[in-house]
Amino acid sequence: MPATVVRRPTGIALTSRPVLPRHARLRFDAVRQRWVILVPERVLLPDETAIEILRLADGEITVETIIDRLTFKYQGDRAVIATDVIALLQDLADQGFLLDLGGEGE
């Protein structure tokens, strides 16, 4: 059987340009008054940091830029913020809920 596109694991790096795919929708649930991520068969409830990261992740800006912006906003320890951001994005990527538009920045 001819294969279509066999997937490869997404490794999140500083140059990654992450974005949620069609099947992982971040939206504000007006009835419950909270943000949710809708994925097949489940609903994920992101905390405030996750919401902030994912609202920045538009497929155009890099992970490095996301880290810069959060570091500036919170005047926090850049290394700690970088670890948190990459861990969150890698976790989503491992579950198939994150695309990396990489160098092309489509």
Place this chain on the structure above:
Amino acid sequence: MSELIDTSSREETTPHPEMPMAVLAEMTHRCPLRCPYCSNPLALSRASDELSTEDWRRVIDELPEIGVLQLHFSGGEPLIRKDLVELVRHAGQAGLYTNLITSAVLLDATKVAALAEAGLNHVQISFQGSREEEEADRIAGMPGAHLRKLEAARQIREADLPLTVNAVMHRQNLDQLPEMIDLAVDLGAGRLEVAHVQYYGWALKNRAALIPTLDQLERATEIVEEAIRRLKGILVIDYVIPDYYARRPKQCMGGWGQRFFNISPDGKVLPCHAAASITGLSFDSVRDHPLAWIWRHSPALNRYRGVDWMRAPCRNCEYREIDRGGCRCQAFALTGEAENTDPACALSPRHEEIFALAATESAEDRRRLLYRAHGGGVWESEG
């Protein structure tokens, strides 16, 4: 530390319903396939009983108002409905996350493009086997079904729609499990559900021909666990084991009427797709009441909410808030009373007897299938 909380398990069940999260819309019971484990009820709805397009549009408008976030279009085969694309679009416009659960035998490039353009979020295709076309088609009861599914899956990936492969497993195809996993990878699926048949309705009628042996199950579990590790980041695998071989019953649907409901083709609101099998319960219809009223006040939905309805041994059990006594449909099907403890639980007085029988059946070599059909099904021809 950032954290994502998954809502697929919850601690407590409540007599007062919270808002429902997801709805399974059975658009029709019509289907070109005749699978012997079909999850539709033994008493199948007729086309003439189905909700109209206008009914569905109104129902879809009501869903977000009561808190529903996700709508799964299912059947039967939902693509038999001419209005599916229109309803997918309508649901998306209402803010719902849309998923299509399909056999895919009616999907072609034109239909896939229309669904993608309408905003469909996700597609799930069931497979009856791996690459053994004839064997998969025999289970589906439809010649040519497997090749059509493969072609449809390719169209879906070419349209960049995300795909889940649903591999329905039982004694007659468990030896194909490694190939089923390869198939999901080759098709570019992001997710694979390895779902052992659950023995209600049609599947219960076919239990003697389908139930795996304990050895088969243990081997399957090893294969799945190895694949989960090997395919991290490539394919997410969800695994549903048959509760016949568990010591504890499953937490069915997160509790009766807790955060999920099913709408049958004729508009009845059920806590799950199998609940119509429980005789003596009268389910309310979207033809007669607004959904908000049904969710809060339907006597059938309130019947097994909370824990007050429980009998011994559930009533005083320390697990009662965890598994809620298991599955009401299975309790009814196997003991005749839905209030009884699900016999999947080792604490059920019927557990030993029922599961000893199932284990005996698993060791026999019965293969003949009872296909789903109106009027009690059709036996596979012999030889």
